[in-house]
Amino acid sequence: MGAGKASARMAEAVEAEWGPCAGLVITRYGYARPCAGIEIVEAAHPVPDAAGAAATARMLDLLRDLSEDDFVLALISGGASALLTAPAGEITLAEKQAVNAALLASGAPIGQMNLLRKHLSRVKGGQLAAAAYPARMLALMISDVPGDDAAMIGSGPTVGDASTAAEARAILERWGIAAAPSVHAVLATQTGVIAPGDPRLSRVENVIYAAPSQSLAAAAEIGRAAGYTVEILGDALEGEARDVAKGHARMALAGQCPRLLLSGGELTVTRRGDGIGGPNAEYALALAVALEGAAGIHAIACDTDGVDGAAEVAGALIGPDTLIRARSAGLDPATALARNDAHSFFAGLGDQVVPGPTLTNVNDFRAILIEG
Structure with a gap:
């Protein structure tokens, strides 16, 4: 069983080692891979849809009535939150979609x-x-969350x-x-999450690889x-994308050259306007504005799954000429940020990074190259 943006590629790798397996994996539209025995279902991300809900119901049915002699390999990667869709209580899919969309626009941290x-x-x-108990389960995970929790x-x-x-x-x-x-009715009492010491989890092993x-x-x-001096600022950074970018701009403008600043984590965007964006592109834009065309500084900010926000774009590149070229093209960076x-x-500059499905997901990747 599996779910996530990397899960179909994970399933393909499993079958390459073990041969055809029985199973069901849910991945994002466009992220499927050919498998001999494992069924791959595509569904929507980041807001769930009916395809994800139907596949999740089938997955739960497949896990029922297993015995302690059965073995389940669970392939979990980022994106599974939206792809595994089984609303609790009387919550409808449309109501769950509305909550997801509001969360994504709120600026709330991923945790x-x-x-x-x-x-x-x-x-x-x-x-x-718990649905698979008493079968033995090994969950193999690709982390896309700050702190690898x-x-x-x-x-x-x-x-x-x-x-x-x-x-x-x-x-x-x-x-x-x-x-x-x-939604409020479900949250009026303690809901169905399984406590860490529950016996139904006693036969589960979780491995982040x-x-x-x-x-x-x-x-x-x-x-x-x-030949660069490298500073890793952390793999678990969180916060408002534009605010983190301002701090990183100050770091880039201070210190020795040549230098490379690297960071990961999961930044957020509080939606204020009606534009099309994502945390990586917003970080890159805010970084360009803060750097004000400083000489010798280039940067890239991308989501490693190939999707920044809801757009089929991983992120963007900036350089010393970003603001000059933008204004020549009639693009106002301050307005775009607002x-x-x-x-x-x-997109207007041709500076988007569009790799297509990367078939993996290890969170955001940001690099600032300071050549001086």
């Missing part, structure tokens, strides 16, 4: 988004593993969770998320080999 999602689901927060990857379908419905209600209130009465720190370490090795319209801004 808080996932906590709320768990309490509105019948599959997250350890519930997928297994309980947060894909909202932890195979990992116990100690959070409460009261905490989930507080997130609704803190971020001003409008929700249907059915790929993580954002590895992408930064690989880039650092290349940077040092090219409207959260970074994707349109970089």
Whole structure:
């Protein structure tokens, strides 16, 4: 079983080693891979759809009535939160979609988004593993969350969770998320997340085998080999994209050259305007504005899954001439930033990074190259 943007590629790799396997994996539209025995279903991300809901219901059916002699390999990667869709209680798919969309526009950190999602689901927060009990389960994970917390990857379908419905209600209130009465009804009592010590999790092993720190370490090795002093600012950065960019601009303008600043994590955007953007493109735009065309500084900011926000764009590139070329093209960077319209801004310059499906997901990757 599996879900996430990398899960189909993971399933393909499993069959390359083991041969055809029985199973069902849910991935994002465009991210399917050919498998001999494992069925690959494509569904929507970041807002769930009916295809994801139908596939999740089938997955839960397949896990019922297993015995302790059965073995389940769970392939979990980022994106599973939206792709594994089984609304709790009387919540409809449309009501769940509305909550997801509001969360994405709110600026809430990913950890808080996932906590709320768990309490509105019948599959997250350890519930997928509980459905397979007493079968033995090995969950292999690719991390896309700050701190590599297994309980947060894909909202932890195979990992116990100690959070409460009261905490989930507080997130609704803190971020001003409008929700249907059915959502409030589910959160009125402790919901179905599985506590870490629950016996139904006793036969589950969770293993993170790929993580954002590895992408930064690989880039650092290349940077040092090219003669740059490398500073890794962290693989778990969070915060408002434009604010983090301002701080990184100050770092880039100070210190020795040549230098390479690397960072990962999951930044957020509080939606203020009606533009098309994502946290990586907004970071890049805010960085360009803050640098004001400083000589010898180039940067890239991309989501490693190839999708920044809801657009089929990984992120963007900037350089010393970004603002000059923008104004020559009639593009106003300040207006684009105010409207959260970074994707349109970089599309107008031809500076978007559009790799297509990358078939993996180890969170955001940002690099600032200072040549002086």
